[in-house]
Amino acid sequence: MDTERVARLFRDITTQTLIEALMVVVAAIMLVWLSQKLLPWLAERLHSNRRLFVLALIPTTRILVILVALIWIVPLFIEPSVQNTLAILGAAGLAIGFALKDYVSSLLAGIVAAYxxxxxxxxxxxxxxxxxxxxxxxxxxxxxxxxxxxxxxxxxxxxxxxxxxxANNGGASLMCVVSFYLAPDHDAHEVRRVLEDVALSSPYLKLSQPVLVVLEEKPWGTHYRIKAYPMDPRQQFQFMSDITARGKTALRQMPVSFARLPADYATGGTEMSP
The missing domain is CATH 2.30.30.60 (SH3 type barrels.)
Structure with missing residues (x-):
């Protein structure tokens, strides 16, 4: 019967067995507590990579203590026979497999990503x-x-x-988009020319790629977007900041006024497009 098979897995539990198991649990708790106190204390007295190495030992030490405690406690309650060992390993494998299903899914996705x-x-x-x-x-x-x-x-x-x-899909070109918002009453052709000059004069501009200034009319005004490429994708934020700062300066010297966006308008002042 299944009940008899389960019963044969376990040893006769005595008071001595319970006391020994309790002592192991208490010792494990104390060791984990000490490692969480002593290792940070030691790390604070070290520098650079040594400090980081000691801090990294904290979770490792905790796992090792728990594993040693389990290896000690399990034979106290379960008869260490071949049949019992296979049954425990099977149950543990099923539980671990269920717990690591997301990990395995990420590994399979990694293979797909490599392809x-x-x-x-x-x-x-x-x-x-x-x-x-x-x-x-x-x-x-x-x-x-x-x-x-x-x-x-x-x-x-x-x-x-x-x-x-x-944003760049393995290439060296990454498009950046910088936005400006103006009130509707202005010369759109002149604003486009000025913003294009701002982009073309940026020290971060990649000259081999086109510069485009597009505009879209909104109920509150006109939305201008400068689309251009920095020399290196890592310069994208310096590039966008440079265009934004010099663009605002150039627009302030023109007979234009900046628009007041409604509160529910979600787009920010600058944005990046992949």
Whole structure:
């Protein structure tokens, strides 16, 4: 019977067994607590890479203590026979497989990414509102660095569930878009000429790519967008800032006024287009 098979898995539990298991649990808790106190204390007295190495030992130490405690406690309650070992490993494998299904999904997506190349090192991508440069493509995650120098790890699993925007797609050209908002009463041809000159005179401009100034009439005024390419994708933010600052200066010298956007207008003053 199944009940008898389950019963044969376990040893006779005695008071001594319970006390020993309790002592192991208490010792494990104490060791984890000490590691979380002593290792940070030690790290504060070290510098540079040594400090980071000691801090990285905290979760590793906790996992090792828990594993040793489990290896000690399990044989106290379960008869260590071949049949029991296979049954435990089977149950553990099923539980681990269910827990790691997302990890396996990311690994499979990584294989697909290696074939389809939705991103490569050096690409500027946006995933769920996080925009940055791809620094490393691993088996499970892609590592990107944002404009604020923040490292973000994005699982390849996002290939299945979301959109991935690639601004330069493996190339050296990345289009930037800078917006200006003017009141409607002005000479649009003259404004376009001035904004084009602003872009063409930028020290970051990639001259081999076209510069385009487009405009769109809105109920509140006119929306101008300068579309141009920096020499290097990593210069995109300096490029956009340079055009924005000099564009505002040039427009202030003209008989134009900046528009007042309604509160519900979602687009910001500058934007980037992939």
């Amino acid at each position: 389809e190349l939705p991103y490569r090192p050096g690409d500027w991508i946006e995933v769920e509102g996080c925009y940055g440069e791809v620094r490393h493509v691993g088996m499970r995650v892609v590592e990107i660095v944002t404009a604020d120098d923040t490292v973000v790890f994005v699982p390849h699993q996002k290939l299945w569930t979301g959109l991935i925007r690639n």
